[in-house]
Amino acid sequence: MSPTDNYALRLYVAGQTPKAVRAFENLRKICEEHLQGRYSIEIVDLIENPALGRGDQILALPTLVRHLPTPIKKIIGDLSNTERVLVGLDLRPRRASA
Amino acid sequence: MAKNRLERSEVQKAPTGIPGLDDITHGGLPFGRPTLVAGGPGSGKTLLGVSFLVNGAEQFDEPGVLLTFEENADELAQDVRSLGYDLHKLVEQKKLLVDYIHVDRSEIEETGEYDLEGLFVRLDHAVKQIGAKRVMLDTIETLFGGLQDSGILRAELRRLFRWLRDHQLTAVVTAERGEQMFTRQGLEEYITDAVISLDHRVDDQISTRRIRVVKYRGSTHGTNEYPFLIDRDGITVLPVTSLLLEHDAPDERVSTGLPAMDEMLGGKGYYRASTVLLSGTAGTGKTTLAAQFVEAACARGEKCLYFLFEESPSQLIRNMRSAGIDLQKWVAKGLLQFHADRPNRHGLETHLLAMHHAVEMFNPDVTVLDPITNLMAVGSQTDVRAMLTRVIDYFKTRGITALFTSLTSSTQSLEVTESMISSLMDTWILVAITEEERKRNRWLYILKSRGMPHSNDVRGFLITGKGIDIAPADDRSTAYRPVVAPNSIRARKAPVKSARRPAAPSARSRK
Numbered sequence: 001m002s003p004t005d006n007y008a009l010r011l012y013v014a015g016q017t018p019k020a021v022r023a024f025e026n027l028r029k030i031c032e033e034h035l036q037g038r039y040s041i042e043i044v045d046l047i048e049n050p051a052l053g054r055g056d057q058i059l060a061l062p063t064l065v066r067h068l069p070t071p072i073k074k075i076i077g078d079l080s081n082t083e084r085v086l087v088g089l090d091l092r093p094r095r096a097s098a
Numbered sequence: 099m100a101k102n103r104l105e106r107s108e109v110q111k112a113p114t115g116i117p118g119l120d121d122i123t124h125g126g127l128p129f130g131r132p133t134l135v136a137g138g139p140g141s142g143k144t145l146l147g148v149s150f151l152v153n154g155a156e157q158f159d160e161p162g163v164l165l166t167f168e169e170n171a172d173e174l175a176q177d178v179r180s181l182g183y184d185l186h187k188l189v190e191q192k193k194l195l196v197d198y199i200h201v202d203r204s205e206i207e208e209t210g211e212y213d214l215e216g217l218f219v220r221l222d223h224a225v226k227q228i229g230a231k232r233v234m235l236d237t238i239e240t241l242f243g244g245l246q247d248s249g250i251l252r253a254e255l256r257r258l259f260r261w262l263r264d265h266q267l268t269a270v271v272t273a274e275r276g277e278q279m280f281t282r283q284g285l286e287e288y289i290t291d292a293v294i295s296l297d298h299r300v301d302d303q304i305s306t307r308r309i310r311v312v313k314y315r316g317s318t319h320g321t322n323e324y325p326f327l328i329d330r331d332g333i334t335v336l337p338v339t340s341l342l343l344e345h346d347a348p349d350e351r352v353s354t355g356l357p358a359m360d361e362m363l364g365g366k367g368y369y370r371a372s373t374v375l376l377s378g379t380a381g382t383g384k385t386t387l388a389a390q391f392v393e394a395a396c397a398r399g400e401k402c403l404y405f406l407f408e409e410s411p412s413q414l415i416r417n418m419r420s421a422g423i424d425l426q427k428w429v430a431k432g433l434l435q436f437h438a439d440r441p442n443r444h445g446l447e448t449h450l451l452a453m454h455h456a457v458e459m460f461n462p463d464v465t466v467l468d469p470i471t472n473l474m475a476v477g478s479q480t481d482v483r484a485m486l487t488r489v490i491d492y493f494k495t496r497g498i499t500a501l502f503t504s505l506t507s508s509t510q511s512l513e514v515t516e517s518m519i520s521s522l523m524d525t526w527i528l529v530a531i532t533e534e535e536r537k538r539n540r541w542l543y544i545l546k547s548r549g550m551p552h553s554n555d556v557r558g559f560l561i562t563g564k565g566i567d568i569a570p571a572d573d574r575s576t577a578y579r580p581v582v583a584p585n586s587i588r589a590r591k592a593p594v595k596s597a598r599r600p601a602a603p604s605a606r607s608r609k
């Protein structure tokens with residue numbers, strides 16, 4: 001993983017639920033801190049575009065999908081556990097116990 | 099069926115279109131509610147659900163959504179194509195929508211609170227797209243392997259089943275059978291409207307599938323385990339076709355093919371659409387008696403379907419020719435059809451289905467099962483009896499006169515061994531051989547014949563080159579003493595008919 005990789009992220013939500021808002025805020029914070037200048041976030045609201053849920057196999061909401069760099073990664077939940085988000089995005093090595 | 103009577107007090111039903119299943123559920127699955135279908139691997143859960151959707155789309159104008167958590171859509175379509183279902187066509191016609199939800203724990207990181215709204219959105223979207231009335235979730239338990247937080251999952255499943263009810267969707271939810279609980283994840287706790295259990299057992303290397311309606315809230319249902327089949331036509335459940343025992347009992351009589359035997363049976367022979375058991379030890383002439391009946395039926399222009407479980411058709415034709423009965427003639431005329439099969443080649447249910455198919459195709463007036471005993475070796479006593487009940491029921495509803503031959507082992511008492519099936523038979527004729535004065539003598543008598551006065555004679559008979567020759571009524575001695583020569587019997591045509599009278603008062607009627 002090179003530190004210059006661009007991150008293409010997509011956050012799936014269904015309406016402006018508290019969980020969705022929380023997830024977006026958490027994501028912004030993490031990205032600003034760890035990926036400044038090399039990330040893009042696309043928000044997909046499945047209430048408006050229900051068909052889009054099929055492509056990324058969305059089941060739980062909110063779901064964050066990392067399209068780039070490959071491989072695709074999925075992180076579900078409101079992203080409140082920063083440590084695990086970083087692990088999920090491969091920004092921090094997974095602990096042996098995890 | 100008595101549909102009106104049932105529908106009045108019961109919940110609304112969504113027919114599955116699966117032959118037999120709608121009979122045991124008295125009309126189908128509970129409309130607008132989820133039904134749990136639980137079974138082990140390979141028990142046919144998915145196929146049952148797919149049949150429910152396909153039949154709904156094709157026959158009842160109820161489009162369906164198939165949400166699969168296990169296989170991907172292409173694999174599934176391929177699997178069910180072998181059973182005659184073309185999912186692609188239905189998808190193109192917008193009568194079916196297949197969505198595939200894949201969950202892989204290794205791909206997913208869980209951080210904080212979430213719900214399964216994504217599943218709801220997708221299901222809702224799919225349902226609206228085609229105006230679905232039916233849904234299948236196959237197998238939603240897989241989610242327990244994909245998500246760590248089973249607390250969230252359980253709460254969401256509860257919400258999902260409520261959602262299905264709120265949207266008036268008739269749903270089939272499949273689940274693996276569990277060891278401690280009914281299903282592995284205890285889904286029966288959430289789905290209480292109807293529960294169906296599927297089972298696949300192997301006894302003596304012969305496999306049998308069984309289905310049972312465990313629970314059906316607000317409805318009566320058959321509670322037995324019913325065998326079912328999966329073959330190229332999909333699923334067929336085999337209930338006792340007329341659960342109500344309400345088939346007609348015609349008064350019409352059919353000749354046995356032997357005037358003397360007709361005479362013994364109240365002068366007119368068997369009842370049409372009745373069942374006849376011919377039992378006896380080996381070589382007593384059961385098959386010849388059956389062939390005599392077949393010949394008479396064909397001569398009347400009736401169609402006869404002959405099931406052979408021991409001999410090949412050509413062997414039977416040859417053997418009967420030696421007794422002066424030309425069956426080949428009737429085969430050539432299209433009035434007689436043979437259906438030969440080794441009993442242990444399939445399970446009982448497959449035999450039963452094969453018989454159903456053959457009867458549907460040929461539409462016979464008369465059937466012979468020769469010998470039924472070979473078929474009885476295939477399953478346990480209860481299974482065989484259940485199957486025979488179904489066969490007999492089926493024949494009776496179709497108005498078919500059925501003749502069964504049964505081989506009694508020489509060490510068994512003649513009348514006892516048949517207790518398993520004799521109660522299903524309307525007429526029971528016993529054939530036997532005694533050895534005396536270095537001769538083997540055949541004799542027969544009528545053990546019972548429901549609804550008619552019948553002879554209580556024990557009569558000797560011969561198998562001649564011109565068919566069966568039964569000794570005259572007054573010649574009682576021949577039953578026990580050697581039948582000396584055919585000529586002594588031939589003489590019966592002369593004066594004996596009126597001499598038979600004395601036997602009549604002792605004849606009994608069971609009506």
